[in-house]
Every structure is written in C-alpha cells, then in structure tokens.
Amino acid sequence: MVTGGTRGIGRCIAESFLKAGAQVAVCGRSAVTGEDIPSVRRTAGDVRSAVAFVADVRDAQQASSLVTQTVEAFGRLDVLVNNAGGSPEVLVSDASPRFLASIVSLNLLAPLYCAKAANALMQEQVTGGSIINISSVSGIRPSPGTAAYGASKAGLINLTQSLAIEWAPKVRINCVSAGMVATQAADDHYGGDSKMAAIAATVPLGRFGRPEDISDICLFLASPLAGYVTGTNLVAHGGGEAPAFLAAARSH
Numbered sequence: 001m002v003t004g005g006t007r008g009i010g011r012c013i014a015e016s017f018l019k020a021g022a023q024v025a026v027c028g029r030s031a032v033t034g035e036d037i038p039s040v041r042r043t044a045g046d047v048r049s050a051v052a053f054v055a056d057v058r059d060a061q062q063a064s065s066l067v068t069q070t071v072e073a074f075g076r077l078d079v080l081v082n083n084a085g086g087s088p089e090v091l092v093s094d095a096s097p098r099f100l101a102s103i104v105s106l107n108l109l110a111p112l113y114c115a116k117a118a119n120a121l122m123q124e125q126v127t128g129g130s131i132i133n134i135s136s137v138s139g140i141r142p143s144p145g146t147a148a149y150g151a152s153k154a155g156l157i158n159l160t161q162s163l164a165i166e167w168a169p170k171v172r173i174n175c176v177s178a179g180m181v182a183t184q185a186a187d188d189h190y191g192g193d194s195k196m197a198a199i200a201a202t203v204p205l206g207r208f209g210r211p212e213d214i215s216d217i218c219l220f221l222a223s224p225l226a227g228y229v230t231g232t233n234l235v236a237h238g239g240g241e242a243p244a245f246l247a248a249a250r251s252h
Helices: 008-019 060-074 097-122 147-167 184-190 193-200 211-222 244-250
Strands: 024-028 050-054 079-082 129-136 171-178 233-236
Touching: 008 024, 008 079, 008 211, 024 060, 050 060, 060 097, 079 097, 097 129, 097 147, 097 171, 129 147, 129 211, 147 171, 147 233, 171 211, 211 233
Parallel strands: 024 050, 079 129, 129 171, 171 233
Antiparallel strands: none
C-alpha cells in the first residue's frame, strides 16, 4: 500500500514495486480513475496487480478501512509506504489554526493512523511486515515558510524510532528523509526551470533528486537486504546544503 500513490513520488514508488513483481494498492483523497492506477496489468488468474482506493488518511477510520480493503484485494499486506503529505508555503504568523492543524494531521497523524492499522495486521502474519515513512530534510533542519510541515516531519522521524522498538521483531519500520526532488510540485514551489537549476547548483551532487532515487530506497528497505534495518532514518539529499558561512566567507 502506497498512500498518496497516484502522482509524484508516490506514483513512482508504486510503479517501482509493480516492476519488482509486487501487487500494489494506492490511495488518494479524490475520486480515482484508471489513469490514477499505476501500470495496471494482470497476473496469473486474471488478478489485478494494482488497485486504487479513495481515502482521506487524516481520518483514523478511513486509514483503517484502507488496510482492510488492501487485504480484501490481495489477501495480505507486506509493505506500507506512508507517502501522502506536503504543505503550501505559508508563514506561521499568517496561518490560521485550522490550516496548521490540517498540516500536522496530514504529515504526522495520518501516517500514524495508517501504521497502527497496518501493524495490527502484520503482527498476525507469519512473515510480519515492513513500514516505510516518507519524511523530509525539512524535519532535520529549519523550515521557514513551512514550519508546521517541518515540525510534523521531525515528529515522524521520532515516531519511526519509537514504533520500531514497540513493534519489533515482527514489523520493521524505517524512515526516508527526502531532499529536493524534481516533481511537478517542486517546479511549482520553486518557480520553474531556471530557479531550480540555480538551486540544484547548491547541492553537492549538482542536481535535484529524482523520484526514482526515493523509490529505490523504498525497495531496499522493504526487501530482505534490509532485514536487520529498523528504526533508521535514511537521508537522501544529494549531500545536503553547504553551510551558509562558507559562502559568506568566500564572497569576501
């Protein structure tokens, strides 16, 4: 199950798991069509390999129902990727309490609700399961303009570490803190190709991340190759950001 798996990074994650041979369920908050289901194909016995559900994972009952529907479709749930999230840029001083609560709900409570429901099922499976939370570098550095988002992502990292202890050994739970990734949402946020190119030049690897950079990490964390990995936060940011004081020193 990939939440927010109909577009952007989430869709790429869903596609990658499909290519690896998994059966995949995705969800979105609005009505879904055939175009929202990544690469639908059919397996032996005419079983669909990808399904899409409508769910607002900020609602605990809908999050739980999402897990139930996935099991009804495929018979089990081995991997949950909590990808749904995000925030527009709004200064806290200009944000309403309702807006701030919605951001925290989407980026922290929603993955908690989904993870809780998935864990209850995975604990009963002989092979357990793997939960992967998609966080952000905004959770490990200041996030002016998206402060509630950054605080929520920081909370998600801490939640991952705590639940890894609570739910071991049956369920492994890890976090991926993504840096700047080139998606349509990023293009809209940063203001187009020229601005994104200037920003990419500040990254040690010289580029924005690609959605595939994140989906590949998810494949690793879900696989037996990561069988001894739980409670970790894997940071994928191309080397991060050069300290501002270095740029200031070089300019004088």
